[in-house]
Amino acid sequence: MNQKVTPATSLNKTISTKTYAEPQSLSVSKVRDLISQSIQPIHAIENLPVQQALGRVLAEDIVSGINVPAHNNSAMDGYAFAGKTLSDVEETNFSVIGKAFAGRAFQGVVAAGECVRIMTGAVMPDGCDTVIPLEVVAKVSDVCIHIAPGSVKPGSNRRMAGEDLAIGKIALRHSKILRPADLGLMASLGIATVPVQRRLRVAFFSTGDELRSVDQPLDAGCIYDSNRYTLHAMLTELDCDLIDMGLVKDDTVTLEASFRKACEGADVVITTGGVSVGDADYIRQTMAQLGDVAFWSVAMRPGRPMAFGKIYSNGKSAYVFGLPGNPVAVMVSFYFFVKQALQQLQGAEHVPPLMLKANSKQVIKKRSGRTEFQRGIAETNAAGELEVSITGSQGSGILRSMSEANCFIILEHDQEQVNAGDKVMLTLFDGLR
Incomplete structure (x- = not known):
């Protein structure tokens, strides 16, 4: 078998593996920085139909080749005319000389004292710069309308050509994770295919002789493996190509x-x-044998032990994350370390999860010197204030706490006990996906 190949700048030279066993653990922010500094994005582009690009990372800027909208048009149903002809003191009368529909413009020029019945999205006729909504018109007949003074300001209810996007302007910047509105925006520009980064290929497996797959009988002293299922779901939300290697x-x-x-x-x-x-140190020995891997003690709860680095085999390489075995610790480590790294590998812009302040409904015990990710239930009270309570026992093996919760209460490194009524920071689970 091939010997391992290690890069010139070793993770273990940056942060020695000795820190793993020392009482002074690495902070959450330090670990994030170390991982970020070690990641090199993978640049591999493929072109997809727009409707298949949801959740993918945009590989190039999208530049508008047209004005959106292409013409000055009406923002609502009503009547179009020249605003300068409106009177501030008396009723203004306009003769109705035609109709304008979306996709079927009025042909001709509208003179002073004339108007055109116009529909939302229809091109503004020549000579018109103002639209009055139908329901605001004082009097209406087939041939004439009457507008009371002060009913509408000149220039109102008109959308200008290029108001949404002007020709030659960047509509979407590279590195953006494409969302439904982005697909619609590209379609509005007449774009049929879009360049995106290829999906990351992620292999994952669980270790532990006590683990059993869900389709196996549960022997005495054994437990079912839940971690692969939560990993599968979290990676699916990130739109990765998955290689489930089962139990090892x-x-x-x-x-x-x-x-x-x-x-x-x-x-x-x-x-x-x-x-x-x-733990039996087989996995740590194997990781270290195959590449440059650091084993860290992270000052956090849950999720203290963690491994990160790069492994090599037969001319290939892959980044490796060794997560704890407890189910909640796996999810916390994934959301606050692995997710950001995967997005960085894809060349995606990093958007930190939205942090909200809420009133704690109870005392939350906490000691300084570590970051804690408590599982919480956030809700709005009768006064319209956001408040949060923990789900109960916060053990790292209690996966039920993640199922019942809708947020993480994030208690920072130097923070101590929280009293009822104190403000705490939280991030909703929906903001992590």
Whole structure:
């Protein structure tokens, strides 16, 4: 088998693996920085039909080749005329000389004292710069309308050509994760295909001799593997191509073969279990043997143990994340470390999750020196204020707490006990997806 290849600047030279066992752990922000500094985006572009590009990362700027809208047009149903002819002191009368429809413009020029019945989206006729809504007109007949003074200001209810997007302007910038409105925007420009970064290929597996798949009988002392299912769901939300490698036994031969297979077929490898102090050290030995991997103790709860680096096999390489084994710790580590790294690999812009302030409904115990991610239920009270309570026991193995919660209460590194009524910071789960 090939020998491992390590880069010139080693993670373990940047932060020694000795920090893993030291009481002074790395802060959450430090770990994020170290991961970010080590990630090199993967540049591989493919062109997709616009309707298939949802959730993908835009690879190039989208420049508008047309004005949107293409013409000055009416913002509502009503009558179009020249605003300068309106009187401020008495009723103004206009003769109705025709109609303008969306997609079927009025042919001709509208003179002073004349108007055209116009529909929303119809091109503004020559000579017109103002639209009065139908319901605001004082009197209406087939041949004439009467407008009371002060009913409408000159220039009202008209959308200008290029008001949404002017020709030659950047409509969407590269690195944007495409959302439904972005697809509609490109369609409004007549764009049928869009350049996007290819999907990341992510391989993942669970380790632990006590784990069983859901279709297996549960032997004494064993538990069902939930981590692969939560990982599968979180990675699916990020629109990755997934390689589920199942359960991998805790022995060096099997682990090395699994790591090599994952490395040769994926951009990223994610494992759960086997990185804590006191665990059988097969996974740590194998990671270290195959590449440059650092094992960190992160000053956080849940999710203290973590491994990150790069592994190599047969001329291929892949980033690797070794996450804890406890289910909640896996999800917290993924949302606050792995997700950002995956988006960085795809060349996506980093948009931090929206942080909100809420009143704590109870005492929350906390000691300084670590960041805590408590599972919370946020709701608006009768006074319209956002308040939050924890879901109960916050053990890192209580996956039910994630199912019941709708947010993380984020208690910062130096923060101490929270009293009832104190303000806390939270981020909604929907903002993490």
